[in-house]
Amino acid sequence: MVTKSKGLINYETYTLDNGLTVILHHDPARTVAAVNVLYKVGSRNDPPGRTGFAHLFEHLMFAGSENVPNFDDALQMAGGENNAVTGADHTLYYDILPAANLETALWLESDRMRKLRFSKKSLANEKKVVVEEFKETCLEEPYGDLYHHLNSLVYQVHPYRWPVIGERFEHIEEATLDDVKDFYYRYYRPDNAVLCIAGGFDPTTIREQVARWFGNIPPSSPDHPRPELPAEPEQREMRKKTVYADVPSPVIYLNYRTPGRLHPDFPAIDILCFLLGGGRSSLLYQRLARDGELFAEIATAHNDSLDSGAIFIDARPAEEVDYATARAALFATIDEMVEHGVTQQQLDKVVNRLEQHNLFKGLNVANRANELAFYASIGRPELANTELEQYLAVTVEDIHRVAKQYLRAEGLSEVEYLVEAE
Structure with a gap:
């Protein structure tokens, strides 16, 4: 089925008979094109006893395929560049090259999707x-x-x-050629992938x-089913671990569990x-770093994994500051956010920053390709144009509610x- 967006990013999407999702974003003003192939496989799909395998496999995808001895050399000869990234949920391969x-x-990406070249030598090198x-x-x-x-x-x-890098490096050292072949035919199939082409x-x-290049690649086989992942039970109590290590200073890391990427919140x-x-x-910087001078560095991040997310806080107490005092102040400031929330002015300031970031990000065709590939992989390509509206609709009441x-x-x-005692 073909759909077209009337929003900021015009696109069309359809599915080949072998299950490959294709999403196209044509921009006639561009002289370059971005070709992204996103496979719906990440570290959460690592085989038992082979943690870090999805990351290892990303490296193996550049070790040659049936008709391409060296992926990088062939792309560079066409004036292009490429890279890849493995996450918990996806592995993304992206190429930028002259549109001509x-x-x-397309040839390079289809060749390694069709038939990757397996060898003990390449496996040993990448391991x-x-x-x-x-x-x-x-x-x-x-x-x-x-x-x-x-x-x-x-x-x-x-x-x-x-x-993503794995639990133990021995899991990578013990990987076999049979492991590689099974992983490839289980996850690196067109019906588990998204091809996004953006640009001129x-x-x-x-x-x-x-x-021509992707239509005749066979889809997944019943011989290589993709197993269901176990559901994580709800967390009902605080968990804490203290690590004594050879580190320059104490650091506090907090992880508040939140729902996954597609949750309405x-x-x-x-x-x-x-x-x-x-x-x-x-709030944390103003209270604890600028005014209180209790922390040298403090920041938050949002883990946006598909099945479960987190509000992540990285807090590094300043030198000569009592650790217990700094930690208590950190939690007191978080409690302040929970109790009092934010003002409309504070919310407006952040939303304005997000609008500006979204505008500048959209100027880059590679960023557009990345976003379209991701949204298509979760079955929601329209979010490339509508998710900002969801952000603009957030109220101070919403912020107070999710904080609580x-x-x-x-x-x-x-x-x-904590610093290990000498």
Whole structure:
């Protein structure tokens, strides 16, 4: 079925017979094109005993396919560049190149979707790269193992309980070629993917080009079913873990559980995060860093995973400040937000910032492709044009309600790093 948006981003979307979702955004003013392939697979789909596998597989996707010995070289010869990112829910591959050379990217992406080249040599090489990355980022950097501690505290059964890079590097070292093949044919199929093309392509030929390169790739087989994920039980009490480590200073990490990305409260929670700790005008910064001088750094972030989210607070007490005093002040300020909420003026300021950010973000065709691919992957491509309206509709009453509902001790998990005694 073809649909067309009348909003900010014009697009059309349809599905090939093999299940591949295609979304097209034509912008005749562009001389470049973005080609994104999003696979609906992330670290939550890591095989048992193989955590970090989705991230490893991202690396393997550049190790060559049936007709392409080296993906990067072929794309660069066409004047393009590319990259990829693995998350908890998705893995995204994106290419930017001159619009006149668009078919080069379609050929490259379709070739590795159709038949990736498997070899013990490439697997050994990429395992070495990923294991080294694990050791450098998780074991050798201060606080590098945060998400190993935090995720396992927040989640008891859901596979969000390990970080994207994996729970243990031995899980990667033990990966086999059979593991690679099974993962590929289970998740890297057209009916589990979204192809998004944005920019200055020829709208009169693009459908034929997509069909030529992707139309005959076989869909998933019953021999490789995609298993259901376990539902995480509701958290009913505060959880806390203290880590003594060789770190330069104490740090407090707070994780308040929230619903997943598609919940109706998502926009209000997102704005609440900005108001609470999103910059120098936020409540936490003003009370605890600017005025109180209790914290050297303090900020919030919104975890927007599909199955479950979080309001995440990263707070680093200032030097020479009593740790217990700083921690107590942090929770007192969070309680202030819960009790009093925000003013209309404070809300308007954040919403204006979000509108400006949305405007500038939309000027980049690569950003448009990223957003369209994501929204199409969750079956809601129209959100590319309508989600901002949901943000604009948030009221001060909504902010007060979600603060009371989600900034509760029952949904809190805390990890504190304390300096290891010499």
